[in-house]
Amino acid sequence: MNLVLIAMILALLIPIYGAWQDDDIWQKMLAFASIATKTSVMILVVSVLRDDWMIGVVGVIILSVGNAGLMLLAQLIKRMNDS
Amino acid sequence: MCWHIVLAVEEMMNDSYVYFIVALLPLAAFMLTIQINPYNALVIRGILGAIAALVYAVLGAADVALTEALVGTMLAITLYAVAVRSSLVMRLGVLEDGLLKAETQAESGDPSAQLIADLRTIANKYHLRLELIPYADPKSLDQALLEKEIHVTCIARSHHDTHDRSLHKSEGRPYSITTRIRRLYDILQTDLSSPTTSLTYVTAPDSGEKH
Numbered sequence: 001m002n003l004v005l006i007a008m009i010l011a012l013l014i015p016i017y018g019a020w021q022d023d024d025i026w027q028k029m030l031a032f033a034s035i036a037t038k039t040s041v042m043i044l045v046v047s048v049l050r051d052d053w054m055i056g057v058v059g060v061i062i063l064s065v066g067n068a069g070l071m072l073l074a075q076l077i078k079r080m081n082d083s
Numbered sequence: 084m085c086w087h088i089v090l091a092v093e094e095m096m097n098d099s100y101v102y103f104i105v106a107l108l109p110l111a112a113f114m115l116t117i118q119i120n121p122y123n124a125l126v127i128r129g130i131l132g133a134i135a136a137l138v139y140a141v142l143g144a145a146d147v148a149l150t151e152a153l154v155g156t157m158l159a160i161t162l163y164a165v166a167v168r169s170s171l172v173m174r175l176g177v178l179e180d181g182l183l184k185a186e187t188q189a190e191s192g193d194p195s196a197q198l199i200a201d202l203r204t205i206a207n208k209y210h211l212r213l214e215l216i217p218y219a220d221p222k223s224l225d226q227a228l229l230e231k232e233i234h235v236t237c238i239a240r241s242h243h244d245t246h247d248r249s250l251h252k253s254e255g256r257p258y259s260i261t262t263r264i265r266r267l268y269d270i271l272q273t274d275l276s277s278p279t280t281s282l283t284y285v286t287a288p289d290s291g292e293k294h
Contacts, residue, residue, distance in 0.1 A: 005100040012107065019130060020114055028126040035130050036156075039137035042104075043148070046141050058145040062136055062152040069157030073129065076164040077122060080212065 001049055005042065012038050029074060036066040104141050107134050120210055121167045125160050132156030172212045173267065175202065176224050176233040179217040194279060195239065198258055202237070205274045228263055229287050235262045235271075263287040 012035060019031035043059030046052075111131040118124035132155045139148035199215070206213040216233055218224040224236050237260045258280040262268050268284040275282070 002098060002100050006103060009100065009103045009107070016107070016110065016114070016130070019127060023120075023123070025120075025122055025126065028123055032126050032129045032133070036133040039133045042137055043140045054145045055140050055143075058140055058149050061149060062133075062140075065152060065157060066133065069129070069160065072157070072161045073125070073164060076161070076168065080122070080168050 001045075005045060005049075008038065008042050008045065012042070025077060029070070029077070033067075033070055036070065037063070040066060101141055105138055108138050111135075121171065122164070122210075125164055125167070128163075129156055129160050132160075168212070171210055172214050173202075173206050173235060174214050174216055174233040176216050176218055176227055176236040178221065178224065178238055179219055195258070198237070198280065201275060205270065208274070209270060228261060228285070231263070231287055234264055234267060235260060237261075259283065261285055 015031040015034040015038070019028050019035075022028065022031075040059050040063035043055060043062065047054075047056035047059055108131075111127070111134045115124060115127045115131050118127055132151055135155070136148040136152040139145075139151060199213075203213045216227075218227060221238060224238065227233050228236050237258060239257055239259075260271065260275075260280050261283045262271065263285050265284065268282065271282055
């Protein structure tokens with residue numbers, strides 16, 4: 001199962017590289033969404049690996065709340081570009 | 084109790100993926116430090132927060148991870164986005180019937196629309212947002228500049244017959260831009276290379292207890 005996690009870390013490097021290279025703010029937001037979701041799924045995988053319900057609950061909360069934060073930030077940036 | 088923690092730490096250290104995950108944290112932090120645009124930096128801060136939450140959860144601190152995700156990522160980024168949006172702004176006072184009408188029509192051949200577009204380009208270069216604020220007559224425009232409601236005024240010469248401050252040195256320039264901020268004056272003098280505008284710097288009196 002360690003190999004699965006290491007493969008997920010390598011997949012996490014792809015959006016990090018994307019956020020580094022691209023100067024467009026929406027590309028960066030896209031990379032942020034990708035990373036936020038990937039990290040929460042990784043937390044869930046770790047919680048299943050260790051059979052730790054506490055980490056699992058935290059992973060679920062981060063997975064749902066991260067999307068809410070992303071929506072707030074996207075709304076602010078969109079309004080800034082409109083005005 | 085103590086042996087339990089020691090066993091947990093040993094088991095955690097045997098997992099080699101922990102090192103890879105922890106190595107992501109300084110990488111994201113370095114990415115955050117090299118950003119120039121404040122909005123891009125906020126998005127990268129979100130990425131850093133997500134990775135930090137992952138690291139804390141993997142190292143066993145579930146409460147710290149939850150706090151990082153809720154406060155560090157969601158609340159802090161939203162508040163900072165509001166703060167940056169309202170502070171990085173160049174407020175340009177214009178006359179209601181003059182430049183603002185040209186801006187709404189947005190004809191590319193019109194010199195006033197061209198001037199506003201140039202100012203917008205310069206403001207975007209310094210990550211500022213250009214905000215046009217209409218005023219009824221040149222007197223209230225000057226008053227608003229001195230009372231620090233706006234940063235820059237821009238008026239066409241034909242509307243500016245009551246209060247000529249710089250006419251003597253700028254004959255034949257139909258637009259007059261006045262600013263009360265030294266840094267904006269320097270920026271505009273360097274970047275606004277239009278032959279139709281004259282640039283003036285005024286010092287606003289410090290009113291003290293306002294703001």
